[in-house]
Amino acid sequence: SKPVVLQMGAYPEWNEVPLSAQYDLRRYFEAADKEAFLAECGAEVRAIATRGELGASRKIIEACPNLELISIYGVGFDAVDLEACRERGIQVTNTPDVLTGDVADLGVAMMLAVARGIVGAEAWVRGGQWAAKGNYPLQRRIWGKKAGILGLGRIGFEIAQRLRGFGMDIAYSDVAAKDYAADLTFIADPVALARHSEFLFVALAASGQTRHIVNREVIEALGPEGVLVNVSRASNIDEAALIAALQDGRLGAAALDVFDNEPQIDPRFLELPNVLLQPHQASGTVETRKAMGELVRNNLAAHFAGQPLLTPVV
Numbered sequence: 001s002k003p004v005v006l007q008m009g010a011y012p013e014w015n016e017v018p019l020s021a022q023y024d025l026r027r028y029f030e031a032a033d034k035e036a037f038l039a040e041c042g043a044e045v046r047a048i049a050t051r052g053e054l055g056a057s058r059k060i061i062e063a064c065p066n067l068e069l070i071s072i073y074g075v076g077f078d079a080v081d082l083e084a085c086r087e088r089g090i091q092v093t094n095t096p097d098v099l100t101g102d103v104a105d106l107g108v109a110m111m112l113a114v115a116r117g118i119v120g121a122e123a124w125v126r127g128g129q130w131a132a133k134g135n136y137p138l139q140r141r142i143w144g145k146k147a148g149i150l151g152l153g154r155i156g157f158e159i160a161q162r163l164r165g166f167g168m169d170i171a172y173s174d175v176a177a178k179d180y181a182a183d184l185t186f187i188a189d190p191v192a193l194a195r196h197s198e199f200l201f202v203a204l205a206a207s208g209q210t211r212h213i214v215n216r217e218v219i220e221a222l223g224p225e226g227v228l229v230n231v232s233r234a235s236n237i238d239e240a241a242l243i244a245a246l247q248d249g250r251l252g253a254a255a256l257d258v259f260d261n262e263p264q265i266d267p268r269f270l271e272l273p274n275v276l277l278q279p280h281q282a283s284g285t286v287e288t289r290k291a292m293g294e295l296v297r298n299n300l301a302a303h304f305a306g307q308p309l310l311t312p313v314v
């Protein structure tokens with residue numbers, strides 16, 4: 001019989017079909033009464049297949065006494081209670097590398113869209129204002145400007161690689177200077193990095209230590225002409241401080257792919273003209289999601305074959 005896998009969220013059909021061929025999937029996200037559902041199948045569950053933003057809480061982990069592995073469809077593991085996993089020797093895997101390029105691409109695309117007013121300009125053409133009123137208001141230059149990257153991991157580094165093509169002056173902040181980034185400026189303090197930057201990218205793996213690392217001080221240091229781009233996790237930014245700064249013009253603009261309480265985002269965002277809103281889609285290409293699904297399955301297969309996991313979370 002197939003191992004029982006608790007599935008926390010939906011996957012595209014081409015990920016779902018091969019997964020259900022190998023495992024007895026129990027679809028948590030479809031259950032009307034989640035508690036009753038867990039009470040009924042929890043003891044049979046040997047693995048959890050989840051998504052980056054959904055993770056697995058202590059409550060869910062505790063409802064599965066025979067759980068061996070949590071396989072995340074996503075690189076971020078902040079939504080999985082790692083402490084609860086450690087206590088019981090439950091292994092956790094994620095999908096690094098395969099999504100790095102896509103996340104960097106979208107971050108850069110968001111910068112371009114905000115600075116050059118691409119979304120508003122498109123509406124200007126489509127709405128007939130070009131013909132009726134004339135040219136679109138002038139926008140801001142990107143090439144040659146100063147960029148800051150908060151978190152120079154895999155994704156942050158790929159953002160830097162792309163920004164080099166725009167001739168940008170690139171600085172970054174991380175826990176320590178990186179030997180693979182000798183030609184970039186290291187500025188340890190996030191406030192100093194923001195002060196130095198015209199565009200600030202947040203590409204940090206989220207944890208309790210990084211919570212609200214982009215606080216009011218960082219936002220104000222970026223300033224009224226600055227643009228903040230977030231393709232990491234909402235928890236890295238103090239969202240209340242961000243909204244207030246966008247409302248008062250203490251921050252120029254923001255481009256966000258992630259939000260507190262997504263997809264029920266703070267409705268004040270919808271009223272702001274100086275924010276670009278994306279539906280947590282930075283890794284959302286067919287190519288990457290296929291690779292992520294394959295890695296989820298390969299980690300599950302390795303585990304059940306007693307082989308080393310491909311991408312264990314450290």
Ligand code: 8YV
Nearest residue numbers: 051052053073074075076283
């Ligand atoms: C999501 C992500 O996992 O990689 C991550 O950490 O947040 C995303 O790639 C994706 O939306 C699939 O759930």
